[in-house]
Amino acid sequence: MLTLTDLVGLLPLVIVAATAILVMLGITWQRHHSGTAALTVGGLALALMSLPLAWAVSASPPLMMLDGIALMGTVLTLASALAIAAMSPHYLTGYTGPQEEFYLLLLCAVTGALGLVASNHMAMLFISLELLSMPLYGMVAYRFRTERSLEAGIKYLVLSAAATAFLLFGMALLYARTGQLEFGALSAALTPALTGGPDPWMLGGAVLIVVGLGFKLSIMPFHLWTPDVYQGGIAPATLVLATISKLAVFLVLLRLMMVVPAFESEWLRNLISLLAFISMVGGNLLALFQLNLKRLLGYSSIAHLGYLLIAVVVEGPLSVETSGVYLFTYVVATLGAFGVIMHVSSPHHGEDAADLHHYRGLFWRSPWLAAVMTLSLLSLAGIPLTAGFIGKFYIIALGVADSRWWLVGGVVAGSAVGLFYYLRVMVTLYLPEPGSQPRESIEGRHKRVGELTLMVIAVLILLLGIYPVPMIDWMAALARAA
């Protein structure tokens, strides 16, 4: 049963869900863009502030597990959502359709992500994952009057439904063998007829689940939707896709690998190693000659998830710490890069300004934006003194410690290729300005809030790169609690 203690433990989720309801009621009463955005930011901040209280009671609600991984996912999700909600108003200012629904969908997606990172049961995993994906269809297709956005939404919807079918089939296979849906109970040992070796049905179920989750993570053989959806979706929706959706699904995959006995198999680890290797090499190679910044970041996210999968392959407490550190640095850098894209594309005029030529000479127009973009790209490339270096250092250290030389080689080769295209974008920022018309900008409160958020992100990237000790200590503490 769900007790009061459990509800206190779930306080962040409850607050975010309640904010979603409040936002919905507010929209039905009176549409007010600034008010809706303020309510959203307030609700997310309140949820973030309720975390110490929720963590203190050490609740264990049914079907869920509130451990270090859940706390890590909750903090990262809420912080990213807060940044997205703070930067969206300026972007949506020029959108002529209804703007308020975006915040409602964002809050629903965040609720799903919070449930997903804490799930300890297949039913919880499934419903939360759907709750995370369903608002994203609407957010990606938000600008549905333009062809690309609608195309992106439909592509994501159809392919996501196919991936969900894989996931469900995998769960059904595991259930057929064990009669259980709880993560810890999904063990082949419960079937008495088994003698030696991994059970092929259990293994098949596990592989199907990895396929289903791999689609959401856009790792290599299941990545085909990524560039189109990244390009077509409105920039804030793409940002949700790149940060909240990926980190929540990644953490649940990590938990599956750590907790579920059915995933305990060297064969499965080798398969995931292979996926990781082709993701990091393939993602970087595909990004190499992209002229569209959003597509480029989409391919680069494939490569980053490839690096991250090393933490899934390697067992042990260090893998949780590594995942935490890398996810943190990746999310911060992605928020910075997409935040600049959102800022340059604001106010909303149909298609986003994502082609590289839009960014030519950005430094001479708005040096601050160019500086934030440079920092984010340097961090994504993993240059020292930025946050990304710490993450990459952890990943390589983890791979070396477990002597996964192929994967370490993949990280090194991928990073070298990555450096080339990140630098190419950076050089574009500082080229002399072309004659083309820059977009006109609207001054106002929304713009200042967005700029302030970008500055905080940029400072965070530098700070984490120069003095990462607090973050590392925190992640190590979470890994011990996992």
Added chain:
Amino acid sequence: MELAFYLSGLVAVLATVGVITGTSPVHSVVYLIVSLIAVALVFFALGAPFAGVLEIIIYAGAIMVLFVFVVMMLNLRADAERTPPLWRQPIYWLGPSLLALALLAALVALITAGDIEMAIDGELITARAIGLTLFGPWLMVVELSAILLLAALVTASHVGRRSDPGHSSTPRNAPNRGDTP
């Protein structure tokens, strides 16, 4: 009971093949109804009568009626006008009818076999047990499903909107829109 389970499963698979190979939407919908009823019978055979009844009421009943209405409203092409002679040809109704007859045979066999609780192999899952599970330990899942439905509704109402003042790729009306709606 085993026979009913496997027969219904086979019917479900065949009917679903009929759904995806059918060229006419209406025929696909008819096959889909047969498939859903077959799945409902599978649930009955497994000892979950509540799930079976829900399957018939919700899917075969409510949702399929919507499907049929939508297909009938959209399918106004010229070649659909000459339907009256077509339905008399057996090829159009033979498949679904045979599958439905097989299901009926399974059902009759079940009923004539006697006490239904004796016939079911597994544990009988009643509506009460389902309700106690859903609103006991699974409460969070139910609540999250509610928000899922809300998100789906908002998505559909946003994308399905017609009265949008026009997409904003025309810059002339964009700048004069301030930050108030």
